Amino acid sequence: SAVISQKPSRDICQRGTSLTIQCQVDSQVTMMFWYRQQPGQSLTLIATANQGSEATYESGFVIDKFPISRPNLTFSTLTVSNMSPEDSSIYLCSVDLAGLGETQYFGPGTRLLVL
């Protein structure tokens, strides 16, 4: 497995502001993913972030709202822009260590509350 850390672990933000979430992995990985888990819900993929290419967004998620950076093989950021209370969720990053489309390992998540 891998050690995956996320910062911040939680935050309370005002509507209209933006928050950048960091995901750090202790080994080099090609494939990283960002998920959202709304209160009491399952996980929904936001985007796939591969180093050296632009992130690929899932239906219902757009780059202007959730810009992603992937500057190297161990790090990625997700920004939640112009936040509203509906953005209150847990945001999780995950990695596919082997790059084979098999097991994904998840970070601890960032708990976001927007007031």
Add this chain to the structure above:
Amino acid sequence: AQSVAQPEDQVNVAEGNPLTVKCTYSVSGNPYLFWYVQYPNRGLQFLLKYITGDNLVKGSYGFEAEFNKSQTSFHLKKPSALVSDSALYFCAVRDDVRQAGTALIFGKGTTLSVSS
């Protein structure tokens, strides 16, 4: 389209009794199947997976799961439940037709409550 169904929102079991958390799936190709557990205020932890091979897969913390192709199911089981097993369990799937790197499709989760 790929999908995962976890028909039970909650499963209640007494400590020491066997437990089963149900999962059925739908994919266009051969399935890659996974179980994850989420403890309160924690991220997801990988429990086990089925890619190919034996239909009975053993994983972490004494859990196992049985792949049944005819019933398109991948139920999670444990012979003797512990109070510490109480958590939220997610089943996930992807198919082997897509390119590597396609993200997983998750079920809605089943809350397991083990009473002492």
